[in-house]
Amino acid sequence: MIMQKFLKKRDKKVGLPPGSLVYIGDKQPHPPKITMVNFDENHFDLSQPDTLKECANYKNLPGTTWINVDGLNETTIITQLGECLGLHPLVMEDILNTDQRPKLEDYGDYIFLVVKMLTYNEDNEEINSEQLSFILGKSYIISFQEGTHNDFSPLVERIKSNKERLSKMTADYLLYSMLDIVIDHYFILLEKIGEHIDDIEDSLVNLPGSVSIPLYHKFKREMMFLRKSIWPLREVVGSLERQISPLVTPGTRIYFRDLYDHIVQVMDTVENIRDMLSGLLDIYMSTINYKMNEIMKVLTVIATIFIPLSFITGVYGMNFKYMPELNWEWSYPLVWLVMIVITIVMLAYFRKKKWI
Numbered sequence: 001m002i003m004q005k006f007l008k009k010r011d012k013k014v015g016l017p018p019g020s021l022v023y024i025g026d027k028q029p030h031p032p033k034i035t036m037v038n039f040d041e042n043h044f045d046l047s048q049p050d051t052l053k054e055c056a057n058y059k060n061l062p063g064t065t066w067i068n069v070d071g072l073n074e075t076t077i078i079t080q081l082g083e084c085l086g087l088h089p090l091v092m093e094d095i096l097n098t099d100q101r102p103k104l105e106d107y108g109d110y111i112f113l114v115v116k117m118l119t120y121n122e123d124n125e126e127i128n129s130e131q132l133s134f135i136l137g138k139s140y141i142i143s144f145q146e147g148t149h150n151d152f153s154p155l156v157e158r159i160k161s162n163k164e165r166l167s168k169m170t171a172d173y174l175l176y177s178m179l180d181i182v183i184d185h186y187f188i189l190l191e192k193i194g195e196h197i198d199d200i201e202d203s204l205v206n207l208p209g210s211v212s213i214p215l216y217h218k219f220k221r222e223m224m225f226l227r228k229s230i231w232p233l234r235e236v237v238g239s240l241e242r243q244i245s246p247l248v249t250p251g252t253r254i255y256f257r258d259l260y261d262h263i264v265q266v267m268d269t270v271e272n273i274r275d276m277l278s279g280l281l282d283i284y285m286s287t288i289n290y291k292m293n294e295i296m297k298v299l300t301v302i303a304t305i306f307i308p309l310s311f312i313t314g315v316y317g318m319n320f321k322y323m324p325e326l327n328w329e330w331s332y333p334l335v336w337l338v339m340i341v342i343t344i345v346m347l348a349y350f351r352k353k354k355w356i
Contacts, residue, residue, distance in 0.1 A: 034049055036067050037156060094112070102230075106243075111243075115179065118226065118229060122192075132145055132146070137247065141178075179259055189226075200219070
């Protein structure tokens with residue numbers, strides 16, 4: 001299961017020339033949905049195109065334009081959309097190749113970048129990953145979402161309400177706002193994972209058993225996947241901060257710098273959680289060894305007490321004919337008394353030494 005996260009099947013792409021558009025992600029139950037938003041400080045327009053050719057005209061409207069595509073499973077629609085928008089075939093190929101590493105590529109007229117939207121599934125305690133691709137132009141941005149979860153719907157409402165500076169900013173600031181939402185999801189994800197790891201730590205200390213170990217290995221694999229998905233994003237955001245391209249204005253670079261700090265915080269948290277997971281195994285082994293030592297100590301005390309008692313019973317269990325004590329009337333009670341006294345004295349000695 002974990003290998004499906006690290007590597008997706010690419011058998012459909014074998015032997016095809018560069019730029020071949022093949023979707024390798026999970027099949028989606030719904031067809032792609034295209035939403036177009038055009039806004040400035042004076043107006044807001046939200047619509048869905050009747051034809052794909054409308055998208056090419058829409059991105060040239062005054063103000064800032066945002067074209068969002070939810071779902072990539074129908075390659076015909078994505079191909080036509082790419083042709084209408086004038087996207088490079090390799091860019092379209094990377095959009096459909098949902099196993100991409102977070103990256104940024106400058107094509108002059110536009111900037112192409114890929115990130116991962118990560119959420120936590122409480123039902124199966126796993127990390128869900130979705131690839132997001134962005135095309136940043138002079139006055140427009142095009143986003144491609146692998147699923148149809150509407151993760152950016154709050155952003156649309158913020159633009160529509162016109163209660164902040166977002167409606168007055170350019171496309172690069174809109175890109176910043178979208179990346180900020182992606183990174184906010186990382187913080188929420190890490191909080192939930194941290195809570196589960198705390199529960200695993202408590203169970204390992206208080207009641208170590210077969211249930212905790214599979215959970216430990218599961219979260220260890222999830223953190224490997226999480227690091228693989230987040231670590232390259234630091235380079236992407238850093239490139240946007242240092243970008244010389246006119247598509248990124250100097251005023252927006254300050255926000256990308258703040259975003260870079262957030263990524264560093266996320267990576268620090270990821271590394272801390274990985275260290276905690278490494279320490280959990282040590283805690284588990286220490287707890288198991290401690291409980292084993294306690295058991296061995298009890299067994300050793302019992303065996304030590306019975307050593308002299310076994311010696312006494314062994315002596316008087318010998319089949320010699322002339323043993324004077326055997327003919328004495330009080331020999332049996334005396335033997336019991338001696339064994340009881342020996343047991344009490346040994347227990348008192350162990351207690352004084354704090355062995356029990």
